[in-house]
Amino acid sequence: MVRCFALFFVAACVNEVLCSQGSVGAQSEPAAPQGAASCGCEKLKRAAAVEPVEPVEDRTASAHPADKYSRSANERLPEAQGDEEKIQSQMVVITGGEFLMGTDDPAIPADGEGPQRLVHVDSFFMDIQEVTNQQFQSFVNITGYITEAETFGDSFVFEGILSESVKNQITQAVAAAPWWLPVKGANWRHPNGPDSNITDGLDHPVLHVSWADAVAYCSWANKRLPTEAEWEYACRGGLKDRLYPWGNNLNPKGQHYANLWQGDFPNHNSAEDGYVKTSPVMSFPANGFGLHDMVGNAWEWTSDWWTVHHTTEQQHNPTGPPSGTDKVKKGGSYMCHKSYCYRYRCAARSQNTPDSAASNLGFRCVSQGQR
Numbered sequence: 001m002v003r004c005f006a007l008f009f010v011a012a013c014v015n016e017v018l019c020s021q022g023s024v025g026a027q028s029e030p031a032a033p034q035g036a037a038s039c040g041c042e043k044l045k046r047a048a049a050v051e052p053v054e055p056v057e058d059r060t061a062s063a064h065p066a067d068k069y070s071r072s073a074n075e076r077l078p079e080a081q082g083d084e085e086k087i088q089s090q091m092v093v094i095t096g097g098e099f100l101m102g103t104d105d106p107a108i109p110a111d112g113e114g115p116q117r118l119v120h121v122d123s124f125f126m127d128i129q130e131v132t133n134q135q136f137q138s139f140v141n142i143t144g145y146i147t148e149a150e151t152f153g154d155s156f157v158f159e160g161i162l163s164e165s166v167k168n169q170i171t172q173a174v175a176a177a178p179w180w181l182p183v184k185g186a187n188w189r190h191p192n193g194p195d196s197n198i199t200d201g202l203d204h205p206v207l208h209v210s211w212a213d214a215v216a217y218c219s220w221a222n223k224r225l226p227t228e229a230e231w232e233y234a235c236r237g238g239l240k241d242r243l244y245p246w247g248n249n250l251n252p253k254g255q256h257y258a259n260l261w262q263g264d265f266p267n268h269n270s271a272e273d274g275y276v277k278t279s280p281v282m283s284f285p286a287n288g289f290g291l292h293d294m295v296g297n298a299w300e301w302t303s304d305w306w307t308v309h310h311t312t313e314q315q316h317n318p319t320g321p322p323s324g325t326d327k328v329k330k331g332g333s334y335m336c337h338k339s340y341c342y343r344y345r346c347a348a349r350s351q352n353t354p355d356s357a358a359s360n361l362g363f364r365c366v367s368q369g370q371r
């Protein structure tokens with residue numbers, strides 16, 4: 001059976017009627033600068049356009065990937081385990097404490113960056129890097145896991161990294177962000193379209209992974225996704241009330257500290273930081289906690305459902321709303337430029353439906369103990 005999924009696009013809270021999650025906030029809070037708010041990179045949504053001819057279990061099956069792909073469900077030979085352990089990310093302990101989450105000076109108020117609030121998180125361990133293609137490949141090799149983008153048969157790819165021949169076959173684009181194209185055959189193995197591969201990108205962040213895919217990987221590794229609070233606490237690297245993981249200056253001493261976009265988005269990427277697309281993980285300096293690429297390179301999924309409304313009361317280990325339609329992602333990507341997507345700040349945030357996948361969205365895992 002051929003499944004058909006329409007791509008609908010929510011114009012970034014500029015149109016309040018269309019913005020299902022942010023409409024109340026967008027009305028009650030000052031509007032963000034149009035350019036900054038109309039970032040297309042986080043508004044990609046899959047939605048069933050036609051009545052499904054198959055029951056929906058296919059999709060709910062991946063809502064509980066932890067059971068199917070748990071370590072115990074996939075016992076392996078000890079020698080295979082040895083290889084796989086080697087390939088796991090190094091983790092660092094993030095010593096718990098209190099921090100100021102969010103900001104009272106939001107660059108994009110409609111995203112719910114404020115208010116600033118006191119949050120306590122307990123200690124945890126965090127991968128020092130984004131999960132790489134090689135790590136994800138090792139997971140897939142052992143478990144046979146199939147990502148949602150592979151099941152759906154397509155994923156979103158930034159036009160600028162597609163080959164001309166693939167681009168020419170595409171007739172559909174995301175209305176308010178025409179640089180995003182739904183590309184058949186794009187998935188983690190073919191991140192820049194069906195004619196691309198990861199042979200030379202094994203140490204780059206895995207892309208085109210849905211939220212459930214990320215959860216499945218972390219569960220398999222006996223880890224989990226970070227909460228938004230854990231992620232932001234880790235991003236700040238012990239600094240208080242700063243924009244970036246390393247401070248307030250984007251390019252201290254003229255150096256680049258993250259893989260972002262330089263030039264004129266979306267037409268010209270001057271790649272002054274050395275990379276037009278993703279970079280190998282850990283190509284840029286670590287923050288004060290020893291974490292690399294917390295902002296830039298690939299966006300990172302968190303476990304929280306999305307809301308733009310936050311209590312100002314002090315919270316301990318907040319986990320976000322109990323339910324929702326979108327999941328929170330943090331950190332921005334190699335596609336972020338101040339002119340349209342100033343989201344490579346620790347307080348910045350964005351959202352996607354959990355079944356979304358794109359050529360700039362990945363993840364890293366955390367755990368309660370050392371793995």
Ligand SMILES: *[C@@H]1O[C@H](CO)[C@@H](O)[C@H](O)[C@H]1NC(C)=O
Pocket residue numbers: 134135137138141
């Ligand atoms: C996964 O399997 C493929 C095919 O056998 C192999 O080429 C690749 O090296 C394996 N990757 C990992 C990370 O084990």
Ligand SMILES: *[C@@H]1O[C@H](CO)[C@@H](O)[C@H](O)[C@H]1NC(C)=O
Pocket residue numbers: 195196197198199
């Ligand atoms: C991967 O892509 C490179 C560059 O386009 C190409 O030369 C190579 O043959 C491809 N490898 C595979 C296994 O398809």
Ligand SMILES: [Ca+2]
Pocket residue numbers: 259260261262271272273274275276277334
């Ligand atoms: Ca770059």
Ligand SMILES: [Ca+2]
Pocket residue numbers: 130293294295296297298299300331332
């Ligand atoms: Ca990142």
